[in-house]
Amino acid sequence: MAKIKLKNIKIYAYHGCLIEERKIGSDYLVNLAVYFKMSSSSKSDNVKDTIDYLSLQKIVKEEMAYPSNLLETVVQRIIDSVLKINPSVLKVAVEVEKTNPPINGNLTGVSVKKKVKR
Numbered sequence: 001m002a003k004i005k006l007k008n009i010k011i012y013a014y015h016g017c018l019i020e021e022r023k024i025g026s027d028y029l030v031n032l033a034v035y036f037k038m039s040s041s042s043k044s045d046n047v048k049d050t051i052d053y054l055s056l057q058k059i060v061k062e063e064m065a066y067p068s069n070l071l072e073t074v075v076q077r078i079i080d081s082v083l084k085i086n087p088s089v090l091k092v093a094v095e096v097e098k099t100n101p102p103i104n105g106n107l108t109g110v111s112v113k114k115k116v117k118r
Contacts, residue, residue, distance in 0.1 A: 002038035014067040027099045035091035071096045071112040091117045
């Protein structure tokens with residue numbers, strides 16, 4: 001099994017339960033790991049035989065563009081979309097982090113992470 005990992009995709013989006021979060025938005029970091037069978041792509045050296053990381057980045061950008069109250073909802077949408085793109089995907093792990101949450105406290109972010117096996 002092989003893994004493609006997209007690390008710290010920076011996106012500005014409008015998620016949250018507070019009206020202010022939906023109006024002014026916030027910075028997010030998304031990490032995505034996709035596990036798949038690599039046997040044919042490692043032999044063919046052809047992008048059509050693998051999971052194209054450009055298509056993965058596009059999925060993240062598209063799903064982050066739809067505002068949600070909860071990061072859990074965004075994470076699940078990304079997972080569902082990744083599983084649809086290619087039947088060779090065996091497992092997906094997604095973490096979405098809000099880097100400046102509206103919380104009084106000394107922290108650098110809050111995140112939701114989920115892993116799913118097909």
